[in-house]
Amino acid sequence: MTRLNFFLHTALEHLRHGGQRIGVAVLCVAFGVMSLVAMTLLSSSLERMLVETPHDLIGADISMDRSAEDAILPEHIEGLDELVKDGVLGKYTLVAYTSSLTFHLPDSGELRFPNEGIGIDPAAYPPIGALSVEGSESAGLPTLLAEVGDVLVSRDLALEYHLALGDSLVLADLNAGKPLPARIRGIITDTPNHKGSKLYYSLETAAQLEGSDRSLNTVLATTADSEAAESSLKALGWRVFMANDLAEADEFVQDLFATLLNGAGVLGLLVSGVGIANTMQVLLRRRQREVAVWKSLGYRSSDLMVLFALEAGILGLVGSLLGAGLGVAVSYGLVDLFSRTSTMLIRWVLAPEPVLLAVLVGVTTTVVFALWAIVSTSRVSPVTLLRGQSASAAQLPRFQSGLLFVLLAVPFTAVISLIMGSFLKAVGVLAGALVGLAVLGGLLGGLLWLVTRLLPLHGLPLLNMARGNLARRGLAPVFALVALFVGVTALTLASVVTQSAYRVIDSVTLETQGPNLTILAPAEQAKQVTAALDKQGIEDESVNYSTRVRAIHLATDSQQVLSPVLTARTDLSGYTFTGADWGSKPDGVYTPEMDKIPEGSLLKVELWDGTIRDLPVVGSYRVDTEQVLAPEQGILLPVELSQSIAPADQAQYWAHIPAARLAAAAGELGGLLPNATVINLVAYSARFTAMYHNLFLFAISMAGLAILAGMLLMANSVSLSVLDRRFEIGVLKAMGYTRGHVLLTLMVEYALVGLLAAGAGLAVVKGFLWLAGLRNEVLASLMVLTPEVAGGILLFTLCITLFTVLAVAWKSTQVSPLVVLNDRE
Structure with a gap:
């Protein structure tokens, strides 16, 4: 048997008989690799969605809409054709885009609200690339969207x-x-910008939905010279968006996501490295007598370093393979949750390269973090054994310690560079992690020091003993404290945000005196809507009108354009005014507060027939979007003035119905008004419930990784604490203390750690909310850390802490005191 084979066999035997402590170390490695694989696979999934050539991002080189108007008219299209003839533009396609599309099933009145509805020319969309439709190999877009x-x-x-x-x-x-019957002709698997929550249909369908021929509002075009095209288009009144600019913004977002996610994976590696270092240090310290024997038999320090490095490498390989498998499963769940909290069409793809790299990194991390203990242990002198002295490793000289630190840091930084994709990013992440750990560890370690010395437990011997043991543990429990603190803080913030969102939704679902149902219909259907409301016994309703005009701009500055919409409301609930009191100047109008139009300004309103109407600005308004459904941020004016300018396009009817009858009334009105859209405002307001729920689950998943890290480090600390205190436990049992007393002592020790982490996390979140509330009163009223949430998190942290202690120490404290006092395994 060669020496290497002998060392390999010996290493395997040592690991096989290592018991629970080796199991905890394997779990530490598995956690680090699991978090790394999960984060890198999620990052690579996002990268496939966000990083692409600029023209693929929008399906063209440029996107444009009108600066003054909200619709593209025939004369605008003539201008585009001239640019094509001059070679400024290549080819273009017209698009009817809306962010206010809804749909429902024919046998259900429950409305769904996709992010975008896009009317396209099927023969020309997109100018570059393709719209991927499931199973459409034999049928192109013109065939799929042939009918209205x-x-x-x-x-x-x-x-x-x-x-x-x-x-x-x-x-x-x-x-x-105006409702329009439709039929699904295809399922889109990918869009030019990889975003979902979209419905595509033909331009003819878009015109039917708009109820007019003014649905076109966007143009996608190709060009060989983007700068020249932009200059020419702006001169013709177009607002231009360059694909290159949009791609740079997306690339920045992707780079930020990748850095954060991969950095989180690296932090998981650091956590596992700390657990490995602690485990190897204690295990090898207890094998110093064995090392002295090996050296007495003629083995050199280098031989022993190979032996222990093999042990660490095998331990790292087993843990890495386990972690890689778990990481793949976790990444699938994270990608699914992330896709539910965004509109991106993210697809989970198992890439073997990140998984194999993570296994390599896991093994390297295990060996690197174990080497310090290996080098120290291999310095045991055999003379101490021959003289009957206790074997102990000599301290490394400072120069050798510094050199060893550099030698260990170089390979670890190199493997982190492979993960981060950049040496500078790797150094930045490691430096940030070390500084963060040092600061958090210092603060939380200081709190732990104060608690263990100031807690009044003198009349309780076992509890006082627990406090003393914790004070002597040094840095071992501090790492677990930091990980638990981060997890509790993230969990608390996620709970506060989600609870606040549900509180807002619940407040809307309660029966109030305000409107809870609205009907949207073309203005000419006023009689049908009024008759349907009367049939339901609803007499107290309000009507608001919306009129689209060609353009609105300041009389003194034609370049300052406003949204070309006239809004006339009989019910002004949710509106706040500055300037003249509402109704005091019936010939004046109010502009949105965000437009910052001075009072006394004159507006030029251009109608579709070319007529110009001058309107004086008498004030501004702000809208509470929680009380007003999809408010038009246009010009607000009295109903009489609006009707004297132009007939209304749409009417909104608002009514209040008792909560018990609301759902049934909405369904009946939908049947009575087939050409109108009936909206149950309670259901409309609750449409974000699923999104908030999924966002909460994603945040919980990320916080759960930090809490799991804390549990593993705590398990590691408990396991090594029991190993270090075997003789002390034997003495206690010989004096009459039971196993229950020993377990109680350990539980008190780490219950203090868990409660301190939870208390510090809750205090940080409370302080953050207080500071945020000083700057924003609305935020202060919504974001509240309730006693129920705080108490639940404290109880949860205490329970997982006690469970971890019992799971690790249950078998270890079962050993007979005679065995321990005789120093037998």
């Missing part, structure tokens, strides 16, 4: 609402309110 009402639905909407090919829908645009 044919729609394509993005995959995320189909999954969320259980939609399938051939299903019937009813579409409606909140800006028009």
